[in-house]
Amino acid sequence: MGNEGKKRVRKSPEERKKEIITAASRLIGEKGYYGTSLKDIADAIGMSQPGLLHYIGNKERLLSLLVTDNYDQEGTPADFAKSGLPGSDPEGMLFPAYLRFLVRYNESRRSLLQLYMVLETESFSEGHPLHDYFENRPKYVWEHYSQYTWKLPPEIGGWENMRAIVRQSLEAMDGIQLRWTRKPPIDFYDEWLAFEKMIFPSPVWDIYR
Numbered sequence: 001m002g003n004e005g006k007k008r009v010r011k012s013p014e015e016r017k018k019e020i021i022t023a024a025s026r027l028i029g030e031k032g033y034y035g036t037s038l039k040d041i042a043d044a045i046g047m048s049q050p051g052l053l054h055y056i057g058n059k060e061r062l063l064s065l066l067v068t069d070n071y072d073q074e075g076t077p078a079d080f081a082k083s084g085l086p087g088s089d090p091e092g093m094l095f096p097a098y099l100r101f102l103v104r105y106n107e108s109r110r111s112l113l114q115l116y117m118v119l120e121t122e123s124f125s126e127g128h129p130l131h132d133y134f135e136n137r138p139k140y141v142w143e144h145y146s147q148y149t150w151k152l153p154p155e156i157g158g159w160e161n162m163r164a165i166v167r168q169s170l171e172a173m174d175g176i177q178l179r180w181t182r183k184p185p186i187d188f189y190d191e192w193l194a195f196e197k198m199i200f201p202s203p204v205w206d207i208y209r
Contacts, residue, residue, distance in 0.1 A: 016055055019045045021070055024062060029115035033122055060129045067130065071116055075105035077148045092151030096200045096209040099169055103192045106177065114181050138167050153204045168199055
């Protein structure tokens with residue numbers, strides 16, 4: 001019997017977008033934004049280039065899909081508040097506890113994390129579509145975290161005094177993530193705990209971790 005009786009399986013837009021995100025994350029993470037063509041991505045998932053454009057609009061929109069619509073929407077303080085983990089009380093979350101949650105989350109999305117680091121490096125060029133995004137990332141993160149209620153040591157004197165600590169936490173995490181993707185391998189979580197002790201020292205932070 002031939003293929004006459006077989007029906008072509010149509011994938012939902014959500015399934016297609018997941019395929020696009022997975023393929024684009026892998027390819028751009030390996031070859032960079034400039035080294036990856038839309039044809040490369042379309043070929044990787046068995047689509048035509050016009051079919052791919054139907055879902056993403058254009059190549060720059062693809063970056064928004066990958067970063068602002070996907071990467072930035074996961075592993076957030078809101079996710080932590082819903083987790084039920086120690087320190088996740090929405091009425092007063094513990095900031096170091098949230099960062100440990102974020103480290104664990106990032107461990108689970110290695111290919112997307114590698115993509116993010118490649119794009120961050122490429123974006124030093126002013127012509128890169130994400131140049132402004134990464135230039136303003138510390139401000140964006142600060143504003144986002146400032147929407148939540150955090151339980152802090154009295155010595156800190158309030159969230160408004162946390163800006164430098166938030167920035168240092170991001171800088172340390174960026175560095176660890178870059179090292180984590182290289183060889184010889186390190187344990188992402190254990191490495192972060194070593195930095196946590198320096199950024200959130202005892203005894204000030206002992207009961208606020």
